[in-house]
Amino acid sequence: MRAGGSDPIREAAGLLAEHRNAVVLTGAGISVASGIPSFRGAQGMWAKYDPMEYATLHAFMQSPRKVWEMLSEMLSVCGDAAPNAAHKGLAALEEIGVVRAVITQNVDGLHQAAGFRRVIEYHGNMEELICVFCWKRYRTRERWTQGTVPLCDCGEILKPNVVLFGEPIPWLAQEQAEEEARTCGVLLVVGTSAQVSPACDIPRIAKESGAAVVEINPEETSLSGNVTDVHLRGSASEVLWQLLKELSPGDEASPRTPSGH
Numbered sequence: 001m002r003a004g005g006s007d008p009i010r011e012a013a014g015l016l017a018e019h020r021n022a023v024v025l026t027g028a029g030i031s032v033a034s035g036i037p038s039f040r041g042a043q044g045m046w047a048k049y050d051p052m053e054y055a056t057l058h059a060f061m062q063s064p065r066k067v068w069e070m071l072s073e074m075l076s077v078c079g080d081a082a083p084n085a086a087h088k089g090l091a092a093l094e095e096i097g098v099v100r101a102v103i104t105q106n107v108d109g110l111h112q113a114a115g116f117r118r119v120i121e122y123h124g125n126m127e128e129l130i131c132v133f134c135w136k137r138y139r140t141r142e143r144w145t146q147g148t149v150p151l152c153d154c155g156e157i158l159k160p161n162v163v164l165f166g167e168p169i170p171w172l173a174q175e176q177a178e179e180e181a182r183t184c185g186v187l188l189v190v191g192t193s194a195q196v197s198p199a200c201d202i203p204r205i206a207k208e209s210g211a212a213v214v215e216i217n218p219e220e221t222s223l224s225g226n227v228t229d230v231h232l233r234g235s236a237s238e239v240l241w242q243l244l245k246e247l248s249p250g251d252e253a254s255p256r257t258p259s260g261h
Ligand code: NAD
Pocket: 026, 027, 028, 029, 030, 031, 032, 033, 036, 037, 038, 039, 040, 044, 105, 106, 107, 108, 123, 190, 191, 192, 193, 194, 195, 196, 216, 217, 218, 219, 221, 234, 235, 236, 237
């Protein structure tokens, strides 16, 4: 934790203004205000579905119909969700040239829905289904309806094209994420507990390459107090809106400045 900065928002805004090539790493916390529960915590998905029973490739291969109970819930929750002020705030930061990319662990597509352009989907997304036997892919909305289990033309049960525990990160996303982490001046870490590997290595890679790490999270995480330079404690929407105000003082700089935070 960086000492001395009396106002952490101003300190973070100063870093962002100085470098203007920030990269953002987001996690489930940024989408909580859109009605998508995170995985950890009392309201989290894991309170209902044990990840070892529902979120591993092994579990999917053993009992795909059971895993689809959790996947169906996730798909319908994501299908109903819209981007919140935090997603819009990040898109506005990209628009004004402060942020250049977002690496997201989320699979909900809400950064793109908010208009963010350079999104690296580290864990895939729910919009596509894939057959783990013949690798054929389908649009989820063309193959799946609530209450059914989608089948491939080859007869096997399809899997959303997301990374379950035990699966590798998509090669291109991993390459791009590491490159962004190595070359950014500031890494903004928003709404992740940084416990899922290898995504949790991204802040360390950025830090070791000389970037400042700014964390937005109401709670302490494994990064706080060591990797994190500036910890902005608060909800993502509230803090990002404050940062935007600092970075575009008194103005109409961005037509997409978020509201309703
Ligand atoms: P996590 O559930 O482990 O941690 C969420 C973090 O967000 C916590 O540290 C919490 O304090 C913080 N948080 C909660 N509300 C917040 C808010 N309003 N503003 C800022 N921070 C807030 O999530 P994770 O680290 O992303 O790991 C979970 C894994 O599960 C990820 O890999 C992700 O792929 C997946 N996941 C995705 C979604 C989604 O796509 N929306 C939802 C749940 C889980």
